Amino acid sequence: MSGTPIPPPAIRLNNLTVAYRGHPAVHHLSGEFTPSSLTAIVGPNGAGKTSLLAAIMGRIRPAEGGVSFDGASRDRIAWLPQQAEIDRSFPIRVFDLVALGHWGRLGCVKGIAARQRDAVGAALEAVGLGGFQRRGIAELSAGQFQRVLFARVLLQDASVILLDEPFNAIDARTTADLLAVVARWHTEARTVIVVLHDLEQVRLHFDRTLLMARRCVAWGPTAEVLHAGNLFRARQMAEAWDEDAPVCREVVA
């Protein structure tokens, strides 16, 4: 939570293709998330948005192409996946979950120092959960839990932040508070990439947008990307699925 992170690298997608059982979820996608940019990724269900984040994180091996980071490593990326991946019934207190954000400094065995404890408290204050430190995570509402996860990302102090549908099933007040945290990360010159469904939210809060439907439909300033023609094209492209489709022989320069 220093507020002055190491300058983020450019994230380049080079003809990236991610496939499941031979069918592409992300298909020949090329482009660049410029350092310190704030980008929304939008597209219909099944458009490959989560697969793209997983490929950036190195969690899926690309079928073709790849992702490069200007030589930087992936430890500078914080990823907040969809909530379903976390066991909400686990007996752990809010403080301990947020303190995991110090992992890069503490690792497996190092004890937490007093200033790091204070940083946990400050991160919880920043997401509007002061006084929640001793609560068990099972007692939190969906919105409160998402605030806790944002507090953990705050502590990670990463130069690149990936958020996967972070405002699903969250009330308007919580969404507004967390959007303010996202805006703060952007002003701190971090690269922030957020998968979203609410196009109005994207228009209001995000400078740049990648509209995808497995392939890139449009990528650039939000106002230019989110127009009716592109959105219609994206819907049509995402619904194309053929079990007997021929093998792709597309060559991308």
Add this chain to the structure above:
Amino acid sequence: MNAAALLVQPFVEYGFMRRALVATLALGLGSAPIGTLLVLRRMSLMGDAMGHALLPGAALGFLFAGFSLAAMSAGGFLAALAVALAAGFVTRVTSQREDASFAAFYLIALALGVLLVSTHGSSVDLMHMLFGTILAVDDAALMLMAGVASATLVVLAAIYRPLLVECLDPGFLRNVGGPGSLVHGVFLVLTVANLVAGFQALGTLMAVGLMMLPATAARFWATEVWSLALVAAGMALLSGFAGLLLSFHAQWPSGPAIVLVAGAAYLLSLVFGPNGGLLTRLLRPRSHRNA
């Protein structure tokens, strides 16, 4: 009969009772924290599966070296580990879930073990393997149990943080470059080692009882991982102590007596436990705070 005669005299008068008590103390200390983590990882039934899976290895050890502690322990350890690795491998390379592949492999292992002992040994040998002989543990077996318990506590302390994060949020651990696969592997080895240690005293069928019942009951009393492990270990120790006394005074077989006491502790916890027990739910006050 006064309380001292009831509770202490059997251990003062009989060496085999003292040995059995030390054995259950060692088993409780080592296996209860392992059981706690198995419950948290939603692997409660996998402990059972691995307990059964060690039978063919122990049987092979028995065939080659008779009732040799080293041969049966090594055989059991390798067999259970092989089942765990095979189940994990099948899960990684096919679409089958780990619990299903575990069930398939442990049933094959169990049948193979029973076949080996039945065709090459007697029914007494089979009973010995399935239910153990805690009243007949020798020095070497005691050392094995104490060694496994000590190593378990030391290793758990060393991998405590990544192990918990791997249970809670494995994706996070992978993202921050934590040793997820390594701690998972070490945990599996510890689980198998504790089951092998327990097998000497309680047999393949009962060993998992002292591991899982206290751990399951602890959820009704404690709310954090360290306190869950502490409560589970305390219950395992008490179950061992009370089970041995019950076995002595009622002349019941000791393994089932110990596991039944642990089972009674579970049922009592289910009713009286303050953390989600039945009575707490029924008697929950209707009043509430302002904020």
